[in-house]
Amino acid sequence: MQNIVDREQKVNNFNLFRVTTEPLSMEQITKQVIHANNGAVLTFLGTVRELTHGRRTHYLEYEAYVAMAENSLRQIGEEIADRWPNTITAIHHRIGRLEISDIAVVIAVSTPHRADAYEANRYAIERIKQIVPIWKKEHWDDGSSWIGDQLGQIAYPTGKPEQGDCK
Amino acid sequence: MIKVLFFAHVKEKAGVYEASIDQNLMTVAQIRAYLKTTYEIGESDRVMIAVNEMYADDRREVRSGDVVAVIPPVSGG
Numbered sequence: 481m482q483n484i485v486d487r488e489q490k491v492n493n494f495n496l497f498r499v500t501t502e503p504l505s506m507e508q509i510t511k512q513v514i515h516a517n518n519g520a521v522l523t524f525l526g527t528v529r530e531l532t533h534g535r536r537t538h539y540l541e542y543e544a545y546v547a548m549a550e551n552s553l554r555q556i557g558e559e560i561a562d563r564w565p566n567t568i569t570a571i572h573h574r575i576g577r578l579e580i581s582d583i584a585v586v587i588a589v590s591t592p593h594r595a596d597a598y599e600a601n602r603y604a605i606e607r608i609k610q611i612v613p614i615w616k617k618e619h620w621d622d623g624s625s626w627i628g629d630q631l632g633q634i635a636y637p638t639g640k641p642e643q644g645d646c647k
Numbered sequence: 648m649i650k651v652l653f654f655a656h657v658k659e660k661a662g663v664y665e666a667s668i669d670q671n672l673m674t675v676a677q678i679r680a681y682l683k684t685t686y687e688i689g690e691s692d693r694v695m696i697a698v699n700e701m702y703a704d705d706r707r708e709v710r711s712g713d714v715v716a717v718i719p720p721v722s723g724g
Contacts, residue, residue, distance in 0.1 A: 526724050542723070545716055549701040549723075554666070573723055585724050605724055613716070614723030615655035626656040628693075629722035634723055 494575065497553035499546045499614070503575040509586045512570040518590035520597040524605060528578045538647040540564065540621045542584065552612040556604055560589070563603070564596040565644040569602060573614055584616075617641035649673060651682075651707055653715045657694060660687040661717075676705040678715055694719050 494511060510523045528540050557569040570588045578584055587604045591597040608614075617626050648667040649668040653661045668681060675696050682688040696703050709715060 497666055499719070544723070545652065545700075545718070547698075548697060548716065555714055608724045609721065611702070611721070612723045613654065613718050613721055616722045617717065624661075626719070627722040633674070 485504070493615055496571070497550050497557060497564045499544050499549045499553075499575055500523040500571045500572065501574065501583070503514045504572050504574050504583045504586045506565045506583065509570050509572050510588045513568040515590055516593055517566065518568060520592070520594040521588065521590045522531055522594075522597040522601045523589075524585075524587040524601050525583050528580050528582050528584060531578045532618070534614045535620060537580065538621055539580070540584070541617040541619065542573070542578065543615050543617070544570075544575045546575075548612050550634065553608070556607045556612070559607065560603060565593060567591045567596060567600050569600065570602060571608070573608075573612070649678075651678075651716065654720050657686075657688050657692055657717050659718050660688060660692070671711045672688065673709050674705065675703050675707045675709060675715075678709060679705065682717060687691045688717065692719060704710055 492550070503642070506523060506525060512520060514521060525585055528537070530537055553571045553573070556571065560567050560569050568590045573585045574583065585605070585608065587599050587608075589600045589604065591600060615626055617624055649670055651668060652666050653666075658664050663679040668678070673681070675698070678696065682694075684698045688694060697718055698707055698709055698713055700714070700716070703709075
């Protein structure tokens, strides 16, 4: 079964991990991971939040190092397949200007059984916040700022994030 | 020639999105020193360095033709 999943994933790899300026379709991305052998499908949406610690966001701007970001998303998919065998993962991230409640990221996973789906999906969003070269700039009524390191001042002793840094 | 790409806040700090260093061989540590001298991008910016789209540690050697990316803390998702 692993081989079938691997083969299908290779065929679709380009579309499974994507950074785009276009609006994201939860339904299309979820359909990418549906597979006869996987009975659990879980989709996470990250949307643009208006209030952060009481401050009102007007809109967001996302920037990416697109080629590396897509490779990093693909790497996360591979890490997930190693940790939770037979999982199929699709991750799409939107960049450019996004308004409040727009979908910024869609993470869809399918697994044979449900427990792995929750764990794998959670792993994906935590890894995105560590390694994927995408940045958001928050625009408020009274200014703007690039947001960095939402995980809170993690030090990377080797100068780069390691897989073990993700709990 | 080593190509250097800047993103997000370090791009605004450097004032350019792309630069080139006229060297044939440098370590990532030397590139960090160059960034500090030339653009005042130092420890407080907490940047990671990627070489040809892969994160690299300070000992990594960078050669002419390689593409170096200066990556501030990421905030996707």
